[in-house]
Amino acid sequence: MFATTALTPSPERRSAVEAAWRSLVSVGPTLSAAARVSVIDTARAAWADGPAPAEDPQAEAAHWLAVDAGGLTAAVVDDFEARGLSRFRYLEIVGVVARLANVDGYVRALGGRIPNAEAADDLPPTGAVVADAQLTDGWVPATGPLMAPFSLDALPGEGEALRAIHEPMYIDMADIGNGSYADALTKPQIEYLAARTSFLNECFY
Amino acid sequence: MADGTSPDLPFGAELRDLADAMTTAFGQEPVAARGALVAAAGPAVAERAIGVVATFQMMNRLLDGVGAPVNPSLHGLARTLGFEPADLPR
Numbered sequence: 001m002f003a004t005t006a007l008t009p010s011p012e013r014r015s016a017v018e019a020a021w022r023s024l025v026s027v028g029p030t031l032s033a034a035a036r037v038s039v040i041d042t043a044r045a046a047w048a049d050g051p052a053p054a055e056d057p058q059a060e061a062a063h064w065l066a067v068d069a070g071g072l073t074a075a076v077v078d079d080f081e082a083r084g085l086s087r088f089r090y091l092e093i094v095g096v097v098a099r100l101a102n103v104d105g106y107v108r109a110l111g112g113r114i115p116n117a118e119a120a121d122d123l124p125p126t127g128a129v130v131a132d133a134q135l136t137d138g139w140v141p142a143t144g145p146l147m148a149p150f151s152l153d154a155l156p157g158e159g160e161a162l163r164a165i166h167e168p169m170y171i172d173m174a175d176i177g178n179g180s181y182a183d184a185l186t187k188p189q190i191e192y193l194a195a196r197t198s199f200l201n202e203c204f205y
Numbered sequence: 206m207a208d209g210t211s212p213d214l215p216f217g218a219e220l221r222d223l224a225d226a227m228t229t230a231f232g233q234e235p236v237a238a239r240g241a242l243v244a245a246a247g248p249a250v251a252e253r254a255i256g257v258v259a260t261f262q263m264m265n266r267l268l269d270g271v272g273a274p275v276n277p278s279l280h281g282l283a284r285t286l287g288f289e290p291a292d293l294p295r
Contacts, residue, residue, distance in 0.1 A: 006239070007252045047232040069269035073295055077272065094270035098263045101231075105259035108234050109227055110252065139272035146273040148264060162267070169260040184253035192212050193224050193257040194264075200228040203265035204283065204293060205273050 006111030013106070016168040020103050020161065024096060026120045029128045029155045030089040033119035036096055040117040042066075043097045044104070057085040058093065065097040070202040077139040088129050088155065091140040095158040102165055130154045148205070149173065170194075216246045220254055227258045 001018065002009055009017070024040060027033045035058075042059050043066035046052075053059035057080040064072055080090055104114055133141035133154035140146075141154040149166050153159035167173060171190060175181045179188075198204070211218035219242040226235035242251040275283055275290035283290050 007243070007248050007255070010252060010256075013252075013256050049232075065266055065270050069266040072269060072272075074272060091271065094267060098267040098270065101266055102259045102263035105227060105231065105262045106255060108232075109223075109239060109255040109259065111234060111236075111239075137272075137274050140270075142271075146268075146271055148268060148273070151267055151271045151273060165263070166260060169256040170264075184249045185257070186214075189214050189216070189220060189254075190257050192214055192217070193220055193254055194261050196221060196224040197228050197258050197261035198265055200225065201262070201265040201269075203269050204275055204288070204290070205265075205268040 001107055001115050002110070002112050004111070004113060005107075009106075009110060010168075012168045016165045017103050017106055020099050020165045021115060022120065023161045024100060024103065025117055027123040027125060028092050028096070029157060030086070030092050030125050031096075032125055033121050033123070037117040037119050038062075039093055039096045040100055043100055044114075044117075047104075057083045058089070061085060061090055061093045062097055065094060066101070074139055087135075087139075087141050091152065092155055092158060094140070095152045095155065095162060099162065099165060102169060106169070126157070128155065128157050130156065216242065216250065219245045223251070223254055224258050227255070228262070231262065 001021070002014060025033055025037055028036055031039070039058070039062045042053065042062040046063040046066040052063050061080055077090060081087060107114055130141070130143055130153070133143055136142045136145050138146045142151070143153045144150070149163050150159060152162050171181065181187045211221050214220070219238070222238040223235060223242050226238035239251055239255070242254060272295060275293070280290050
């Protein structure tokens with residue numbers, strides 16, 4: 001993944017990305033490792049301008065989350081559910097595609113090699129979900145109002161995995177409101193990059 | 206800045222170009238934009254910036270995918286920027 005990069009990853013970001021990748025190709029709460037690999041392959045095909053799948057809501061969700069997440073609506077997710085894709089499984093696909101975008105985006109931009117996806121185990125899905133999670137202000141089961149780093153917490157392991165890559169790649173939660181924070185970049189530079197990327201992705205959260 | 210004008214920040218133009226390259230051509234290595242940022246600011250800044258942009262590729266898909274509404278604390282800013290949060294198709 002990082003053997004031939006043009007830029008050297010920081011140790012903490014390298015560790016976070018490698019851990020995220022191991023998690024992505026391992027069994028999840030509602031999907032087997034093989035099913036998560038299928039989601040990864042579908043998302044990568046979408047980024048390579050592959051055609052949109054049809055008649056398989058799981059693949060359709062992975063495709064559209066990859067290339068046009070901002071175009072999804074409540075009606076689309078309702079339709080996925082009507083065709084057999086549970087809200088918990090949809091939420092897991094959201095988390096897999098989202099974290100994959102981080103891993104692939106970082107590795108590719110450093111000049112590294114995107115790893116091939118191979119299932120790390122053949123275990124059955126863990127079933128680790130918050131069974132009494134409810135729809136709150138979004139389309140997925142949640143443990144409260146949807147807050148950015150906690151949006152996956154109806155799947156506790158996925159929520160922890162999200163935060164494990166979010167903080168080293170962006171900023172520690174304790175410093176998010178600290179306008180004078182600085183490392184290699186200042187807080188205004190960090191927030192400009194976040195805002196510009198979100199604008200181009202048409203994400204208005 | 207939404208119109209592509211570079212922000213009044215150190216290395217603002219190079220940071221903008223990196224974010225643009227990593228977002229509008231997601232499947233491609235941003236060789237030119239990365240090289241320009243390295244030349245202007247050094248490899249540590251470029252690596253850090255790549256991490257931030259990659260993370261917002263994640264957060265944008267996450268928040269749009271779960272149907273998170275515009276944070277109420279930002280409604281005033283949204284109107285300043287010219288859109289009404291309730292009018293966004295959801």
